[in-house]
Amino acid sequence: MNEKIPVAVLGATGTVGQRFVSLLADHPWFEIVSVTGSERSEGKAYGEAARWLLPGEIPLMVREMHVKPSDGSLQGARLLFSALPARVAEGVEPRLAAEGYIVCSNASTHRMGTDIPLLIPEINADHLALIDRQRDLRGWSGLIVTSPNCSTTGIVFPLKALDDAFGVSQVHAVTMQAISGAGYPGVSSMEQYDNVIPYIRGEEVKMEQETRKLLGELGEEAIEPADIEVSAQANRVPVLDGHLAALSIGLRNAPNLNEVEAALAAFRGVDGLPSAPAHPLIVRSEENRPQPRLDRDAQDGMAVSVGRVQPCSVLDFRMVSLVHNTLRGAAGGALLNAELLVIEGYLGEAAREVAFA
Amino acid sequence: MNEKIPVAVLGATGTVGQRFVSLLADHPWFEIVSVTGSERSEGKAYGEAARWLLPGEIPLMVREMHVKPSDGSLQGARLLFSALPARVAEGVEPRLAAEGYIVCSNASTHRMGTDIPLLIPEINADHLALIDRQRDLRGWSGLIVTSPNCSTTGIVFPLKALDDAFGVSQVHAVTMQAISGAGYPGVSSMEQYDNVIPYIRGEEVKMEQETRKLLGELGEEAIEPADIEVSAQANRVPVLDGHLAALSIGLRNAPNLNEVEAALAAFRGVDGLPSAPAHPLIVRSEENRPQPRLDRDAQDGMAVSVGRVQPCSVLDFRMVSLVHNTLRGAAGGALLNAELLVIEGYLGEAAREVAFA
């Protein structure tokens, strides 16, 4: 079988939508057959509707594609990547799931739904089991799977490694987040240049809730949130891409520094997903790394990097972690979820055959 | 008596030295009579030796002054402001103190000396009593008083307010520091632009040690460091001036949010010092302040601003604080110390008369 799996990108003209388009342009399994956008974009060619902000040209395959409304015809795509704004996703995504679509969403709306997997393949692939419950409860023939907030993604990789090894009890996280996280036009140059803005609406609560859900255990009815106190302070800094977080972490057991480093280094990737990095958690030993500009593109932007691992005199250990916020932290994360769904058979046998071809 | 007190600026050509020159240009009590610099600058006119990086012109009074070596003739100045590099300050400052000079130093070298006051007038003016011990011990006819690290200065104001009211037991501080803190040429554009560097040499230890000394109690032999666990993670961000710190703070007593805000708002300034701000600790209630660009110049750069005061789920309360690193956090802080020394009589009666004229 030679054909790729047809997919659509919802909200394709925005910052995350553009990353979806860019990542899907040469994807071995998937092929974009439809892009959707707001009323403002509807009917225009994608190349005209999208204010393309990534280096390089708009992929040829979508440049001339006409932007459709997000609730319109999806041209045979059954797998949908959603970069819809939260308020639009609220109504549209469930309706599409009810109609049989497989929705891999990067929107925040449904992440905390008790029957909605909030998923990172390397961290909690077992949470996919929630989908049975989702279908029972909602009667959907399709489904919704969500990927977490970009900042949450950046901190949950080291936390997972440490939680498995020693049990994490407390985390104080201070983020220094890139401007691409606010989308386009997003942050005004007049506010952000030569400045740090110590506030990002909703971000701190998302980091606190999502971290506990991602590290939580699959219970009978829902995910049992991990018993971790999480306190997050979010800041916006003048950096284009790459969210850095300074972390102080309390552990239930009392490892030494070597053991902590070993546990981080032992984090393993998943096999068989084309967008999965070989080393999803990179541990750096230089005194001044990771840095957003130098490390955000590690493993094609799909790896999280940690460094400056040290004992902490307040909690137990401190470190910094870095994630590419629009790749692993957004479009790349949702794409990886879709690849997992294919492998696990949620798109049916024909799709699995594409993957295993 | 009409004459001002003659002063010299040591290390006058660098970033902090320029701030000293700028602040002293129109000072009501002090008048620059000598500027010193490295061998490279010696003998040149200040206006030629200093690569002036502050907006506006070099003050006329020093433009034509010849730069002297730092151990040379100080033209009758007895009060010295030191912006010397740490390794130079190590030998030069004690020698000058031994010769009878009053040295108000911003260098890090002697800050932790057991007989050296590390001083902020609004916070620990009583530590000046160490000078008696300093003179006994060293036999100096002059003295050395130091001002703290710029980042320490930014966090110790809210900590002092909270420590007095509730007792502070723990602090996790993550700083986002401006490039002017590294001096000139300091940080390369190639490293810092579109980037955060999660490391500043020596900074974290300074913040941890100096905070405990500043909040410590004057004992018989030395300052008894405050019993506070301090953990600091220092980051450099692309901002020109203004160090922001995100703080999570553990308290011994258990106030509510209103009581915390009230304690911060109750912080009082000192009277009678011309460079002392009326409100040294500004509490902001907006959801996104303080910000470096908007708030660093508050009260002529001599006030610390705090905001985003909230309960913290890990320690007790969290907030952000901001200091102008080269004004209150460096030259302005040392200048305020000098003003206190004048008032307290350490420069003699004639100098007090200038102040009280």
Next chain:
Amino acid sequence: MNEKIPVAVLGATGTVGQRFVSLLADHPWFEIVSVTGSERSEGKAYGEAARWLLPGEIPLMVREMHVKPSDGSLQGARLLFSALPARVAEGVEPRLAAEGYIVCSNASTHRMGTDIPLLIPEINADHLALIDRQRDLRGWSGLIVTSPNCSTTGIVFPLKALDDAFGVSQVHAVTMQAISGAGYPGVSSMEQYDNVIPYIRGEEVKMEQETRKLLGELGEEAIEPADIEVSAQANRVPVLDGHLAALSIGLRNAPNLNEVEAALAAFRGVDGLPSAPAHPLIVRSEENRPQPRLDRDAQDGMAVSVGRVQPCSVLDFRMVSLVHNTLRGAAGGALLNAELLVIEGYLGEAAREVAFA
């Protein structure tokens, strides 16, 4: 007479409006009695309606003032400063002039009107004579005077000096303009950071037309545009304030370099206007000045700086010039025009008495 002249600021909440408010807060002649804004702001306190982006606090005198609609009651102000968007100014400003108001506008709308003075006091104060024609033609009891585009302002000072001395025949100007020129939110961080945008809508034509009008001669019916070929290429660079222009200039006569420098240095300011800089055109001799960050605030942001004056192998001489775009290039320029109107008696005798008190 102790009372100041009551004034209103139209469009007071935007970037230029905020500069008006800031400049008028301590003005010796003028006192803000009303601020106007768009529907979004109407009825709110100014301190709440304006997203204040200047360092320092909103002046107390306007913080609690309620924002009025721009065509509403102006609380007794007869002198109006307009920072209205061009499309709003189109209808509102003539209506207010017809009602008797003196409108000092920074909007681009009416600048090229044949009976509308486009005015810089140091350059073409004689163009004020157009007002007679304006009143004849339109029957207004009030009047409109406009100040030029920010980039035009930056280049017209050296051009005026050279035109008077040698006759200017050609100018090629390439600007590097600050983001504050685009207002708020203006330029998205996502577009401008680590980037130059070689396009600013309408800017090039404005520079070409306005330069010729400003340097033109007062004819019987209108201003006779100066016979100068002007070609402008406008670029936006990541700088907060200060428009830099690289100029190559063709002259009718053939001076040598010294004569050119002398002509620039000989440019004189106007007397008697409190916002007029003593030296409106500063000639710098360093090899790397003027620079936006170091020189934009020269003479409180009201002076234009030129430097790097050299022979040019294509046209005759080249140089760079710098203007603070929201001060001299916008609000400050319009304020200076108002001061000239007062002195010249356009606001009546009572107002002149305030000025000459």
Next chain:
Amino acid sequence: MNEKIPVAVLGATGTVGQRFVSLLADHPWFEIVSVTGSERSEGKAYGEAARWLLPGEIPLMVREMHVKPSDGSLQGARLLFSALPARVAEGVEPRLAAEGYIVCSNASTHRMGTDIPLLIPEINADHLALIDRQRDLRGWSGLIVTSPNCSTTGIVFPLKALDDAFGVSQVHAVTMQAISGAGYPGVSSMEQYDNVIPYIRGEEVKMEQETRKLLGELGEEAIEPADIEVSAQANRVPVLDGHLAALSIGLRNAPNLNEVEAALAAFRGVDGLPSAPAHPLIVRSEENRPQPRLDRDAQDGMAVSVGRVQPCSVLDFRMVSLVHNTLRGAAGGALLNAELLVIEGYLGEAAREVAFA
């Protein structure tokens, strides 16, 4: 024949040296066998000596290679890429050429030598004929070929296209250059942030001289410089990579806008060189392109982009052009020259066989 051609990089630890290393890491013909550096780096592993500032890791093949002195053993490499500082290149490069090495230099030192080709394969490949004269004159068994200054490279592509079609008589060029052009540490953040610096030492003269040589004709004794008046004003802006130039161009013939655009679009690349871009001169039609961040990496950073082509009221046409300064404008340009030398047989038959394998 399977072996690649062994090459060395001189001055490999700096900004341009790193680009050489990065470009050569996977080159189809060349393989790095030696890297050289200053005394400070000598004997260290490259991975330790180089402060790597490019995204991604140091290529494995050189990480452990020991840095040699630039006049030491070159491990069998005959082809050398020089990123030496100008003053070092002055002595070292001729000595190496005398010893038989083929030196592809990016240093400015020898560019204007009458017997030294200043070469861009797409523009003046015929200038290679100077090598015969070079060898006659100097008696070298090796040779030196130079690549032009980064800013020159950016403007000479459109000028070549226009010169061939219409004859160029005059050019006024204003550059907005990236900080990577100054190397590391290069420009201090304290000077460049929120600022434009209207001066780059030596740059303007280089642009003026090199442009005339590149577009000149091969004479019997030397290159006859093109009869073009070039005036350049160089500025440094806060952008990481990518030099933008605003150009006003006078032509000998009088084409219309369509003809100018057609001449630019007709510019052709060279065949058979693996680093040569298919389209070395990209003509963009958007109103706001090219932009450094979006367009610098076009064709792997080896294409020059032009846009905003318009009539000019001073000279004949104006436009903006963009070049990636450390790729096409430095290391990439020199690499392309080396590829041309291989094809043309200057490295001997064995090397040609590698290329044509």
